[in-house]
Amino acid sequence: MFDTLSDRLSGIFTKLRGKGKLSDADIDATAREIRLALLEADVALAVVKLFINRIKERARGAEVSQALNPAQQVVKIVHEELIGILGGEARRLQFAKQPPTVIMLAGLQGSGKTTLAGKLARWLKEQGHQPLLVAADLQRPNAVNQLQVLGGRAGVEVYAPEPGNGVGDPVQVSRDAIGHAQRQMRDVVIVDTAGRLGIDTEMMQQAASIRDAVNPDEVIFVIDAMIGQDAVATAEAFRDGVGITGVVLSKLDGDARGGAALSVRAVTGQPILFASTGEKLEDFDVFHPERMASRILDMGDMLTLIEQAERAFDDDQKERMTAKLMGGESFTLEDFLEQLIAVRRMGPIANVLGMLPGMGQMKDQLAEVDDKHFDRVTAIIRSMTPAERSNAKLINGSRRVRIANGSGTTVMDVNQLLNRFADAQKMMKQMGGMMGLPGGRRKATKSPKNKRKGKGGGQRPQRPAALPQMPANFDPNALPGMAPGFTPPKLDFSQLQKRQRD
Structure with a gap:
């Protein structure tokens, strides 16, 4: 619903990038464009006037003039004022003290x-x-x-x-x-x-x-x-x-x-x-x-995405997958089918990916994501025997023909799935190795310094394990079920890792 407004606001903020300092003329021009964008979105005139006055007042204040990046401060102000217009904080239902x-x-x-x-x-x-x-x-x-x-x-x-x-x-x-x-x-x-x-x-x-x-x-x-x-x-x-x-x-x-x-x-x-x-x-x-x-x-909605994932993936399922990763067990087609069904329960794939930050700039690619592709993958895996799902190496040429006929697909579709699944297995093994020991703990090492002082045990304080780094050759398209030609945005974990180290 807000696609047009989001596009207009993104274009406005793009013009501010690179400016070391915002003049009054820059602020007035930005406020004017935001005003037009809101009016075109059919926002009530009284609300637009209040919103623009608040932005101009705050943009001329110290929080922008003294900021290292004024453009980002303006985006922050607009974000906060939008939250204010929409109500500030979520309000829960008021339940009666005496039911019903x-x-x-x-x-x-x-x-x-x-x-x-x-x-x-x-x-x-x-x-x-x-x-x-x-x-x-x-x-x-x-x-x-x-x-x-x-x-x-x-x-x-x-x-x-x-x-x-x-x-x-x-x-x-x-x-x-x-x-x-x-x-x-x-x-x-x-x-x-x-x-x-x-x-x-x-x-x-x-x-x-x-x-x-x-x-x-x-x-x-x-x-x-x-x-x-x-x-x-x-x-x-x-x-x-x-x-x-x-x-x-x-x-x-x-x-x-x-x-x-x-x-x-x-x-x-x-x-x-x-x-x-x-x-x-x-x-x-x-x-x-x-x-x-x-x-x-277009900042995404990761909290809603996480909540949807928690509802779609039950606790037993998450524990089984974690145990497999930590125990070094191989990721099977049966596991993948279970994960795929859970993802489909979260809703249309395009909507799920749209909650990621910055995905507003990839609308054309999101439009090409077809849920039917995931249904075809599901049909292919369901046409396999339990033994084939547990060990994909058993699937030879004749088996691939049988699976293709049983799922209403082609042998090329089956080959493509198996090739991408093989790449995904390698990636899951790398991720399991990077996660280290169960619980993410490191082995305690004796500290010679503490030992000399007689502090007993010589155990160093435990530090949380670092967040895993993605392999340099990680290819999102290697994940089974990804629509051909669709490349998800690269996620930058550097700030999260820095916060963890701090």
């Missing part, structure tokens, strides 16, 4: 509200809660059925005593749902209310009546991030008419300009709690202003 916690969802029709209810219920269940979905949208055709389907996928109970399609009293359904939740020991109640194509008196009155009936702990407004300034105006109307306590941005995976996401927090004064990025129930996460600001400025 009641969460009321509000928004226009088509904003993704019912889908969001299913996503939120699934997320809460993963956090250890027992949520209950309430079908209080009795106007939209099949809204009740849709919520029941989503509840089934999420493994969450749905309270739906009325069939909907214009039949039933949503206020009474919402009120009765609280008693049902208490009887069934549900600690969170999510009320899905009706939406309209536009704001009207009847809609606001119904939402206010449901609010008074259930006394919600959170009133969350679901906003379609693709509809620009209309979304901000609608959020203001709900804030004044119902009283929202938080916002959820839906459809962040769209190709709109994204101004609503940058405006809604500043205009409504209410925090953005969650972000929804797709149709699947797992396409949902807590909204982190700092991470979103980093993505906009």
